Amino acid sequence: MIKTISKTQKFMMNCVLVQLFIFTYLNIKILFVVGKGHGGTR
Amino acid sequence: MAKIVVLGAGVSGHTAVSFLNKTLGKDHEVIMVSPNSNYQWIPSNIWLGVGRMKRKHLVFPLAPIYKKAKIKHILAKAISFHPEGDSQEEKGYILVEYVSGDNKGKQEKVSYDFLVNGTGPKLNFEATPGLIPETNNLVSVCTYTHAEHAWHELDKLIQRMKKGEHVKILVGSGHALATCQGAAFEYILNIDHELRRYKVRDKATITWISNEYELGDFGVDGGVFNVFGEQLTSKELGEMVFNDRDIKWIKRAGVYKIENNTAFYETLDGVEASESFDFGMLIPSFSGHGFKAFDKNGNEITEKLFAPNGFMKVDADYTKRPYEEWTVQDWPETYQNPSYANIFAPGIAFAPPHAISKPRKSVNGRAIFPAPPRTGMPSGISAKVVADNITDMVKNNTMTASHKGSMGNMGAACVASSGYGLFRGTGISMTMTPIVPDYKKYPDTGGRELKNTIGSYGLAGHWLKLALHYMFIYKAKLKPFWWLIPE
Ligand SMILES: Cc1cc2nc3c(=O)[nH]c(=O)nc-3n(C[C@H](O)[C@H](O)[C@H](O)COP(=O)(O)OP(=O)(O)OC[C@H]3O[C@@H](n4cnc5c(N)ncnc54)[C@H](O)[C@@H]3O)c2cc1C
Secondary structure (H helix, E strand, C coil), X not given: CCCCCCHHHHHHHHCHXXXXXXXXXXXXXXXXXXXXXXXXXX | CCEEEEECCCHHHHHHHHHHHHHHXXXXXXXXXXXXXXXXXXXXXXXXXXXXXXXXXXEEECHHHHHHHCCEEECEEEEEEECCXXXXXXXXXXXXXXXXXXXXXXXXXXXXXXXXXXCCCEEEHHHCCCCCCXXXXXXXXXXXXXXXXXXXXXXXXXXXXXXXXCEEEEEEECCCCCCCHHHHHHHHHHHHHHHHHCCCHHHEEEEEECCCCCCCCCXXXXXXXXXXXXXXXXXXXXXXXXXXXXXXXXXXXXXXXXXXXXXXXXXXXXXXEEEECCEEEEECEEECCCCEEECCCCCECHHHHECCCCCECCCCCCCCCCHHHCCHHHCCCCCECCCCCCEECCHHHECCCCCCCCCCECCCCCECCCCCCCCXXXXXXXXXXXXXXXXXXXXXXXXXXXXXXXXXXXXEEEEEEEECCCCCEEEXXXXXXXXXXXXXXXXXXXXXXXXXXXXXXXXXXXXXXHHHHHHHHHHHCCCCCHHHCCC
């Protein structure tokens, strides 16, 4: 069954305060993913 | 003094030339060969294609930047590769043809000690008969000129809708083996957003058509993400987003022809069908540029440098194996050509060993699955790896490439955002580690490390896209401390 986005989730998606928090989290996460570096696999 | 030639001023070539110039520029010669006098930040073409940005926001001339950095820019396109030189030229060289000015049409040999091929993809529209932008109600957003035309056409369509006309919009893959679903996905969300802004959304049927087995595959075999606090597969996420925006979808479809404003396709279960449209943006298949290579005596050695699809052979394992036997170890680590250790191909220019998504054929034998994407982040990282290796090779007088960056051991962040401005936008942001799933290392989580594979849907993702736009343009302009901004 296809998942739907609830009214609360929609509110959260556009709530500036909540999104500011998520934005900070995403930036840290991305910095972590990038900062973790890269290398070979063999 | 070493001479390093970089081909292509796109994401990978520009990254490579900038780092090489920073590390070697003072004592060595670093040259850019590119037919385009401008740099374009391609991801923002999406905003150009819906009229929310102008060309000047994402395109800028390279001349002042290269002049300031003292990088020589030859405004020409590479024609053929001569890695052993010839009877007159000792060193390997590239035959180039000037594309502008008094020298236009003139051909010249540009010799090198090290060569970086960052020529990206050829947009292979011809592979799908009829898939030509500006014909058959078709547009493209793959280049800034295409994207400007796309907005021009979309604007005209909106005017027709305002007069009450109902229209059909089709966006997705224009070939059974096309890649770059992410760009098409972002464009369809932006069209939906703009039609709502112009209050004509009820006048359009918007349909997604794709060669993906499931929505959200994106050519990387999909993924599992933590969204709204629960674990969702990329299929569930894609369906949820399209359902929420009333976007219809056709999946497992191999488009093979466009005629009379209609896309003809076959699905994996062998059904032949068609979809007409008033406005279509279908991503073409990508190929290499069809370069030829020659040895010292002028004999053709193209197969030594290039794979049959025209992309450059690098340190990948190209042995043909079934999907079940594919491993991350097949993917290149140094982007160095196995026959000529002084030639490298980062970004889209390198020949991938195989797809990432499971290859599938229709009951009639047509291969229908996405080719592997190489987005901005791996393109930039592979270019940096190449620049680091060449720097070491020049400084330490060695031919061993010790810096590595495999897509099987590299994380990526992807953002698909719709809308524009600070408070009117929604973005899906995802991080995934690694890009090529490692099913041996992470057998229970779709080949990915779950704690670094997250998703988010909301305004924050849109801010991220905006932030990335400004950050990467700052970096590409080589403004102070540009090198601190990660790829
Ligand atoms: C519409 C769209 C949206 C996208 N959005 C995103 C996104 O949001 N995030 C993301 O990470 N990625 C995105 N991508 C993918 C991203 O743009 C590519 O991964 C990236 O541009 C690849 O870099 P590249 O250097 O390999 O190729 P390119 O950037 O295509 O550069 C190739 C360069 O080579 C030059 N060239 C071509 N032929 C020759 C020749 N014969 N001689 C010399 N030079 C030549 C070209 O002029 C060009 O400058 C998007 C792509 C598209 C099309």
